[in-house]
Amino acid sequence: MKKQYDIIVVGAGPAGSMAARYAAEKGVSVLMLEKDRDVGYPVRCGEAISKAGVEEFIPIDEKWIAATISRFGFVAPNGNEVFINFGDAGFVLERRLFDYALAQSAAEAGVEILTRAYVYGLIIEDDIVKGVKYEYRGEQHEVYAKVVIAADGVESRVGRWAGLKTHIDFRDMEAAVQVTAANIPIDQNTLYFYFGKDVAPNGYFWVFPKGNNKANIGLGVSGITGKKRSALSYLNDFMEKHYPNAPILTSIAGGVPCSITLDKISAPGIMLVGDAARQVNPLSGGGIASGMIGGSIAGTIAGDAIKNNNLTHILTYDKAWGDRLGKRHEIFNRIKNGIYNFSDEKFNLIAQSFLKVPEEKRGLGNLFVTALMNQPSLLVDVAKVFLVK
Amino acid sequence: MELRQAKTGKLMIEILPNKCDFCGCCVGVCPEDAIELKEAEIFIIDERCTNCSKCIWSCPIEVIVLNKNGLIKK
Numbered sequence: 001m002k003k004q005y006d007i008i009v010v011g012a013g014p015a016g017s018m019a020a021r022y023a024a025e026k027g028v029s030v031l032m033l034e035k036d037r038d039v040g041y042p043v044r045c046g047e048a049i050s051k052a053g054v055e056e057f058i059p060i061d062e063k064w065i066a067a068t069i070s071r072f073g074f075v076a077p078n079g080n081e082v083f084i085n086f087g088d089a090g091f092v093l094e095r096r097l098f099d100y101a102l103a104q105s106a107a108e109a110g111v112e113i114l115t116r117a118y119v120y121g122l123i124i125e126d127d128i129v130k131g132v133k134y135e136y137r138g139e140q141h142e143v144y145a146k147v148v149i150a151a152d153g154v155e156s157r158v159g160r161w162a163g164l165k166t167h168i169d170f171r172d173m174e175a176a177v178q179v180t181a182a183n184i185p186i187d188q189n190t191l192y193f194y195f196g197k198d199v200a201p202n203g204y205f206w207v208f209p210k211g212n213n214k215a216n217i218g219l220g221v222s223g224i225t226g227k228k229r230s231a232l233s234y235l236n237d238f239m240e241k242h243y244p245n246a247p248i249l250t251s252i253a254g255g256v257p258c259s260i261t262l263d264k265i266s267a268p269g270i271m272l273v274g275d276a277a278r279q280v281n282p283l284s285g286g287g288i289a290s291g292m293i294g295g296s297i298a299g300t301i302a303g304d305a306i307k308n309n310n311l312t313h314i315l316t317y318d319k320a321w322g323d324r325l326g327k328r329h330e331i332f333n334r335i336k337n338g339i340y341n342f343s344d345e346k347f348n349l350i351a352q353s354f355l356k357v358p359e360e361k362r363g364l365g366n367l368f369v370t371a372l373m374n375q376p377s378l379l380v381d382v383a384k385v386f387l388v389k
Numbered sequence: 390m391e392l393r394q395a396k397t398g399k400l401m402i403e404i405l406p407n408k409c410d411f412c413g414c415c416v417g418v419c420p421e422d423a424i425e426l427k428e429a430e431i432f433i434i435d436e437r438c439t440n441c442s443k444c445i446w447s448c449p450i451e452v453i454v455l456n457k458n459g460l461i462k463k
Contacts (some may be wrong), residue, residue, distance in 0.1 A: 044412055226447055231449035
């Protein structure tokens, strides 16, 4: 362990590992610190991702694929099911192995990794971030860096310490709870999404297959709903109704920041990636792929900045992220706000009219067109993200 | 039940440590950076908490409560 690195990454999730790897591939020295004892565990995630989202970063490996997804199923409040076929759409991952593989790919690029290293503060000199303070096995340490990349997840405290406004509005925080259960007899290639105010108000309830009839079953609720009822109480109701005797293999809480990206995700000496930067797709709540994309952009820019001895180059990260996904997420967020408060009757009507579309013609684009028929301004947004390739 | 002392004399937030899953929702929504979260350890930083209750609304598993009784005033 050195006293000084070119780059320190705080957090070893997918965004952190990709930031670290892409930076190391530029030939700079990188240290990645993880507060938990294991990379990849505990898994606070529904674990679904598109095929393209994985392939951009790592060759497909069966050992971290729990299920292959070729179909989405939407369940309306009245129980009507609508299916959309996708061919080879994506996967449900085994995140504890997937995150491990990503961290390993970073290690192979030259990244040093330390777990059980809890970052509790930043070294700031002349208003510029110069390194981190961390606790490791009861002892406090300081380590210097030219750039600190904060990949500290939903908490996003590192950015705050650097003076960025990272805390998320409670209305945009989807407080989530999930069980991984056995003996769930669903189609193993379909992601199921349930809608309705009794099931998942202001969001969706998910049942994602994990192979051999295991499934991730959970939901997130906005803080607005959370004022009245917790996510846990909704999950308990769902399990009681649908799978009262299913053995529970894992039970976990987690937060999904469903908003547009923070106004500022870089400042002198610091960059934010993944959930910490609020890079989750606000419509789907998916954050693995977008986090890896954010991490790879940040790592590349940070590596170039150091190699070229031009640290102000890291400030170009905000625009680079905006051009790749940030602006797209603003569109997803508008669509989310358009459907956020739909009544059960409305969801039932959407399902009813969408069932008339022949299966081979169904896609997410025309589903959202059906849902937002009465909001023409949003139809343009739907066209931009779902219909124009 | 252990209560924390409020500088402001307002009602006080409490995280029930035995029930907490350490997921970080409360930390993410806290406007004051008043919650310290390690791998399996969590506590409120007294002097920063304003009892705004956003952490309570954002807890998925009902682990944070607002103690209306037994408030210790300074």
